[in-house]
Amino acid sequence: MAEEVSQLLGHYSIAGFAFGWPTLHGKPTSAMVHVKSFIEELSQKENVCQLPYTTWDESxxxxxxxxxxxxxxxxxxxxxxxxxxxxxxxxxxxxxxxxxxxxxxxxxxxxxxxxxxxxxxxx
Missing domain, CATH: 1.10.287 (Helix Hairpins)
Structure with a gap:
């Protein structure tokens, strides 16, 4: 999926990313591992690594x-x-x-x- 997102950047003007951060009543969940892995994979893409990002509580x-x-x-x-x-x-x-x-x-x-x-x- 990181490759697809990286390819989309050539078609859109992206200023940064806000990733949903899966918590349960503000506490960590096992799904955070997947989100963190995706962020790390996406950050390795040359056209993405300079873009700012944040995580946002998706409770x-x-x-x-x-x-x-x-x-x-x-x-x-x-x-x-x-x-x-x-x-x-x-x-x-x-x-x-x-x-x-x-x-x-x-x-x-x-x-x-x-x-x-x-x-x-x-x-």
Whole structure:
């Protein structure tokens, strides 16, 4: 899988990685070994080794996704794939949300950005 990710870098502008870190109530799990191994393998790729990465606690991401898609009646072979994709999106979004708040938990607005549309754009 590391080879496939490495090949994708040629097609996309990647600034770094946020890897889901499987914990159970904040404690290590056996799945961490697999994630750590993947990170090490990926880090050996020439076009990846300079990119920053972080691990992000993925506690409850799958459970939250299960609640989200509950009742949508996906076929079982599709259901797991969709849940995994939603969980990955959830992990990344949680990371991005956390990186865009100040020390008081308030959203960071960067120069040239607005958290609402200007009056002109609403007319």
């Amino acid at each position: 409850y991401s799958s459970k939250n996704v299960e609640l989200l898609v509950k009742g949508l009646d996906f076929p079982s072979h599709v259901d797991k794939a969709i849940r995994d994709q939603f969980a990955a999106v959830r992990i990344l979004q949680d990371y991005l949300d956390a990186m865009n708040v100040d020390e008081h938990g308030l959203p960071i607005i960067r120069d040239g950005e607005s958290d609402c549309s200007s009056k002109e754009s609403r007319e």
